[in-house]
Amino acid sequence: MNPGKALLRPDMMPHILCPGCGHGIVLNVLIRVLARRYASLDKVALVAGIGCSSRIVGYIDANTLHTTHGRALSFATGLKLARPDMTVIVVTGDGDGLGIGGNHLIHAARRNVDLTCILFNNETYGMTGGQLAPTTVTQAYTTTSPYGNRERAFDAALLATAAGATFVARGQAFRPDLLDDLLDQALDHRGFSFVDVMTDCTEYFGRKNALGGGSDLLFSQSRSDVEVTRDLNEWPQLQDPHGFAIRETLAMGVLHESDRPTLEAVMGLSGYRRGEG
């Protein structure tokens, strides 16, 4: 039996995820990592904002906070400062964490709060209707870009690194083994750790761009173990009718690691530890 199954809240089932949604894979990996690392989740808190990814914290039998849109990191910061003995994990989406809550992300990274932030990056706002997100690749169609996106997408990992995060990694739903290792390393790290996870929204991003079902979207992530090229010119359904030439390269793995005092250490908070469940 999957040891993580005991960490689920059966009364919260059935879950809300659409068939083929990549978030289910990421949830599975997160539960396995938690089950392996912690004998009990009594001192583990999962904090989320709003969105399909944020909703998954409700399925895990830890201390869970489902907060307001984009504000998970500010709630998590307060929790960590009040209870520095706890392991605090933020689960957010690209719309929630980089769009609505982008300001909170850069300041949590700047402060080097001892949190782990897992950003489910499906390049769209899923739950709210498939709108354009700051991570939507140029040319992609969304509910609010019916003629194709004209903007350049944020590189979430670069942004977190520039803002001061001391551990930054990128994984993908296509590689649960790699993601498992990255989440483990992020949880081992003392300081603000950020994991950008490429996952897929079949219902909106996949459908709007005629990219196929869940398995088609997953295999589109499979270009390489260490580096994925999301080259829209190779996606015939996304041939640009307006002459835009786009090449997005997304590196995978641990992208940045550095060491500097955490906010909790600088403040001299008592009971500050990390990694104990």
Ligand code: SF4
């Ligand atoms: S709307 Fe998209 S992100 Fe949300 S559950 Fe469905 S497929 Fe997943």
